[in-house]
Amino acid sequence: MKRERRDISKMEEIMNVVYLSLILAILHVEARNSRFSDMGKTPDSRCHEKNENYLVEYVAIDPIDKTQCTYYRCADSYYKKTRCPKGTSIGIKYKIKGKKGISQRMMPCTIQADACGDPNEEAQRNMLSERTLRFCGMDLIWVADMSCSIAPDDKERVKKFIMNVIESFRISPIHVRTGGVSYGHEVHNIQTLKEGRNRPITLRNFENMNTDDGKCRTVTNDALRRVRDKYFIEAAGDRPQFPNVLIVITDGKTNQGKKEDNDAFSKETIRLAEEIRKSGAETIVVGLAQKRSGKLTGYEEWLGIAGTEENIYVMESFEQLATKVKVLAEKSCCCNDATEKYMVIPKLFRQPNEDQCEYLRCVNSYYVREQCPKGLAIQDRYLQRKDGQPLQKSKKPSDNYPCRKRSQACRQGNPPIRPDLSFCGMDLMVVIDMSCSISDENKTTVVNFVQDLISKFVISPLHVKIAGISYASKVNNIQTFNEGRNRPITMRNFKRMTREDGRCHTVTDDALEAVRDIYFKEVMGDRPLYKNVLLLLTDGHSYKGKKVDKEMLSNKTIALGAELRKNGVLTIIVGLPKKRKGTLAGMNEWLGIAGDPENILYMNTFDELETKIQLIAEKSCVSLNEV
Secondary structure: OHHHHHHHHHHHHHHHHHHHHHHHHHHHHHHHHOOEOOOOOOOOOEOOOOOOOEEOOOOOOOOOOOOOOEEEEEEOOEEEEEEOOOOEEEOHHHHHHHHOOOOEOOOOEEEEOOOOOOHHHHHHHOOHHHHHHOOOOEEEEEEEEOOOOOOHHHHHHHHHHHHHHHHHOOEOOOOEEEEEEEEOOOEEEEEOOOOOOOHHHHHHHHHOOOOOOOOOOEOHHHHHHHHHHHHOOHHHOOOOOOOEEEEEEEOOOOEOOOOOOHHHHHHHHHHHHHHHHHOOOEEEEEEEOOOOOOOOOOHHHHHHHHOOHHHEEEEOOHHHHHHHHHHHHHOOOOOOOOOOOEEOOOOOOOOOOOOOOEEEEEEOOEEEEEEOOOOEEEOHHHOEOOOOOEOOOOOOOEOOOOEEEEOOOOOOOOOOOOOOHHHEOEEEEEEEEOOOOOOHHHHHHHHHHHHHHHHOOOEOOOOEEEEEEEEOOOEEEEEOOOOOOOHHHHHHHHHOOOOOOOOOOEOHHHHHHHHHHHHOOHHHOOOOOOEEEEEEEEOOOOEOOOOOOHHHHHHHHHHHHHHHHHOOOEEEEEEOOOOOOOOOOOHHHHHHHHOOHHHEEEOOOOOHHHHOHHHHHHHHOOEHHHO
């Protein structure tokens, strides 16, 4: 009897081991499946942004080791063809997955390759300052990875890069403040924003930053937690009225040691970065190739930190740092129209005695790029030293006009100065009339126009935020400013706006009331420090049926428009032609809402909308220097 019990007990132990092994195997398979999709995916397949984020198309006629530069990225449930960042190409293991039609959640551009990357496209992608750093003032924090996977010489180059960028900015209490941390297995203070208001002290502190690392770890999560809790706070010198910018320079993902759950730490890193972005900061990642492998690793984490691929800059070689420094120097904050009217940035890799035609002129506190007149070029004293060697850095701005050298190199002359839509900063409210007097075809034209208009602006917490409503017999929400800080979401919401209407009414008064009482409010994402702009697209005056007094209703609409203007709202009206009559109607009401005939743009046909996108975008734009 006892022997039988022992046998049963042994059998139970064996079964428990078998069950445990099965459970572990299932968990392993599930974990693996969470990274990869099922087989059979093609670029025409629908996708979701979990384990179907990236798909590599298999090219049967090419050898598996041939350099491949393009892949497909899941965007709004469809695959979109995308090019690897310059200097990288598709990894072989991802090509093998692509051959089987398997997509995955890992970025496939993991191999260094000079063949990939269009120079013109890359020049636009690498304009760090073009989109994110050109402010009259900002609070800038550097987070520099100094882990053991970065060679000592390369650490010095990173440090030199940061110092060159700092030198290109105007460091002062009313312009740029900068601070930072370095990290490896622990986080080291460089300086806070309170100390970062003086150039000599700042340069000294960054020169003396800690670059040694006792253990081979990369505590990016700890570094971002330190930034969130200790640096982007008023007590440490952060200024609430100035935008926050975070630049993370790293060569890999978070690593707390072989015995630690590094995936969990990586998720924490991404979560902390999301919290920093939610506070209004712009986050940028500069990715470096690793010392031993020369590969780019940690792209998923970089994307989680940056929030968008547009804010990831891959440094395939440290020599390219110089180019990026020049770009940053070119947009170094605001300028004084009187004493800093002109600035010359020496052309990168300029040859001795080579003429230069471009300079910067201060316009409304910002530098704009201009060309010397035909027959003139920049004087040599702005471009070279006394010994004739090219200058590597620009001289101080002055009120001296630099185009004084006779030369046939400059033939173009200046284009007319137009608003730079990359630097608009405003809360734009789009109100769209979808009443029955507009045909379905023309409604589609209006929707396409609005989407094209949105694409002209930089949509972000620091630039343009967009909200919208459509209306006819009732007001329909498109999105609030809380949602309007992200381009893909904004484009999707406007594409899906309500176009159908049961009754032939035009409740413009109710639409303006909603704008006043609901949308232009802080709780809905409206920013008090930014200009409010109202763009109204309509084909006529307010109308609520034959039994409602048209004049009284129109007067109410005009009064609401006047109240919005009194609150500081810039109102622009796009007047659409009537479906039946093909003429414009409601001009008196439009003038009452806009307050100025200059702010009314009349469209004779709906086709004319397409030709006026740039004009309307420029008219709507409120420059960041007005914020």
